[in-house]
Amino acid sequence: MGNFRTFLKAGHPPTLFASFLYFDFCFAIWVLNGAMAPFISESFGLTPQQKGFMISVPILAGAVMRFPLGVMSQYIGRKNAALVEMGSILLAMIWGYFVVSSYSQVLAMGVLLGLAGASFGVALSLGSGWFPPQYKGLAMGIAGAGNSGTVLAVLFAPRLATAYGWQNVYGFAALTMLIPFFVMLIFAKEPPDREHHTLKEQIACLFQKDGWVFNAVYIITFGGFIGLANFLPTYFHDQFGVTKIQAGELTMLAAVMGSGIRIVGGWLSDRWGGLTMLSVVFVGIIVVILLISTGQSVVVTTALFMLCFAFLGAGNGSLFQLVPLRWPTTTAVAGSMIGEIGALGGGFIPNAMGISMQQTGTFAWGFVAFAILAVAVILLLRYAQRRWTKTWVGEGGRALPKAEHYSAH
Numbered sequence: 001m002g003n004f005r006t007f008l009k010a011g012h013p014p015t016l017f018a019s020f021l022y023f024d025f026c027f028a029i030w031v032l033n034g035a036m037a038p039f040i041s042e043s044f045g046l047t048p049q050q051k052g053f054m055i056s057v058p059i060l061a062g063a064v065m066r067f068p069l070g071v072m073s074q075y076i077g078r079k080n081a082a083l084v085e086m087g088s089i090l091l092a093m094i095w096g097y098f099v100v101s102s103y104s105q106v107l108a109m110g111v112l113l114g115l116a117g118a119s120f121g122v123a124l125s126l127g128s129g130w131f132p133p134q135y136k137g138l139a140m141g142i143a144g145a146g147n148s149g150t151v152l153a154v155l156f157a158p159r160l161a162t163a164y165g166w167q168n169v170y171g172f173a174a175l176t177m178l179i180p181f182f183v184m185l186i187f188a189k190e191p192p193d194r195e196h197h198t199l200k201e202q203i204a205c206l207f208q209k210d211g212w213v214f215n216a217v218y219i220i221t222f223g224g225f226i227g228l229a230n231f232l233p234t235y236f237h238d239q240f241g242v243t244k245i246q247a248g249e250l251t252m253l254a255a256v257m258g259s260g261i262r263i264v265g266g267w268l269s270d271r272w273g274g275l276t277m278l279s280v281v282f283v284g285i286i287v288v289i290l291l292i293s294t295g296q297s298v299v300v301t302t303a304l305f306m307l308c309f310a311f312l313g314a315g316n317g318s319l320f321q322l323v324p325l326r327w328p329t330t331t332a333v334a335g336s337m338i339g340e341i342g343a344l345g346g347g348f349i350p351n352a353m354g355i356s357m358q359q360t361g362t363f364a365w366g367f368v369a370f371a372i373l374a375v376a377v378i379l380l381l382r383y384a385q386r387r388w389t390k391t392w393v394g395e396g397g398r399a400l401p402k403a404e405h406y407s408a409h
Contacts, residue, residue: 011130018188019127023146026119034230035157039166052354056347057110062117063343078126096170121335129191137321141266148259158248215341221315223345258309265317273396277318282378284311293367
C-alpha cells in the first residue's frame with residue numbers, strides 16, 4: 001500500500017482516473033455492435049461471413065482513426081483531443097438511435113463506432129504523462145484497464161436490447177458519454193511532458209523498424225483482445241446455443257480477466273521487464289488458443305477464454321511499458337500508431353472465424369490461424385530484443401537509469 005501511495009504522489013491521480021473513465025466508456029461503445037451481434041444477425045438473417053465482417057467494421061474504423069487523433073493531440077493537447085472525440089461520439093450515437101434500421105446502416109454505424117476506438121493512444125499518454133519512467137508501466141496499465149468497457153457492453157447491451165430493441169441501445173450509449181466528458185472537463189489536467197515537434201518528427205516512428213515490431217506484437221495482444229471480445233457473443237451463441245444474454249455474460253467473464261490483468265502486466269513489466277513478460281505471454285496465448293480449437297464443453301471453453309484473455313491483457317500492459325521508454329517525447333503519437341496497426345489486426349479474428357465456419361462448418365481453423373500468426377510474431381520479437389537491450393532498454397525490458405540511457409536508431 002505504501003508503494004502505491006508513492007506511485008500516486010509521483011503523478012496526478014485525477015487525470016489518471018479521468019483517462020481511465022474516458023477509455024472505459026469509449027471502449028464500451030466501440031464494441032457495441034459486437035455485443036449486439038446476435039440480435040442484429042437475427043434481424044437481418046446474416047451469413048457467418050456477413051457476421052464476421054459486420055463485427056470487424058468498428059475495429060477497422062477505430063484503427064484507422066487512432067493515428068490522426070494522436071497527431072491532433074500533439075497540437076491541441078490530449079485533454080482537448082479527448083473532449084472533441086467524446087463530443088463526436090455523442091453525436092454519432094444520436095444518429096444511430098434515430099436512423100439505423102438496415103444492414104447497410106449497421107455497417108455505416110460501425111464506422112462511426114470507430115470514433116470511440118480511436119481513444120487508446122490519447123488515453124494512455126494523458127493518464128501516464130504526469131508519472132516518471134519507473135511508474136509508466138503501472139500508470140499505463142491503469143489507464144489501459146479502460147478496456148474493461150467491454151464488460152459494460154456485453155453485460156448491459158444484450159439486456160437493454162432484449163427489453164427495448166437493439167436500435168435503442170445507441171440512445172442509452174449517448175447518455176452514458178456525458179459521464180466521462182464532464183469528469184475529463186472538470187478534473188483532468190494536461191501533463192507537463194508535452195513537447196512541440198514538427199509533423200516529420202512526430203511520425204518518425206512510422207519509419208523505424210522497432211515500430212513495426214511493436215505493431216506485430218500488438219496485432220496479437222490487442223488485436224486478439226478486441227477481435228475476440230467482439231466475436232465471443234456470436235461464438236458462444238452459435239457454437240453452444242446459449243441465449244443472447246448468456247452469451248454476453250460468458251464473454252464478460254473473459255473480458256474481466258483481460259482488463260484487470262492489464263494493470264498487473266504493466267506492474268510486473270516495471271519490475272521484470274516488458275520483454276520477459278511478453279515471452280511468457282505469447283507462449284500462454286499459443287497454447288490456450290490451440291486448446292480452445294479442439295472444441296471443449298462450454299464450461300471448459302469459458303475457463304480457457306478467461307485464461308487466454310488474462311494473457312492478452314498482460315501482454316497489452318507489457319508492451320505499453322516499453323512504448324514510453326522507446327519514444328519518451330512522442331508517446332501519444334507512437335502509442336496511437338501502434339494501437340492503429342494492432343487494432344487493424346483485430347479485424348483478423350472475426351473474419352477468420354466467419355470464413356472458417358462458412359467454408360468448413362467449424363470455427364477451429366480460425367483459432368489455428370491466429371495461433372500460427374502468434375508463433376511468427378514471437379520469433380520476430382525474440383530476434384529484435386537482442387538489439388534493443390544494447391540500445392534503449394535494460395535486460396528483459398526494464399527501464400534504464402537516465403545515465404545509462406542510449407539513443408535508439
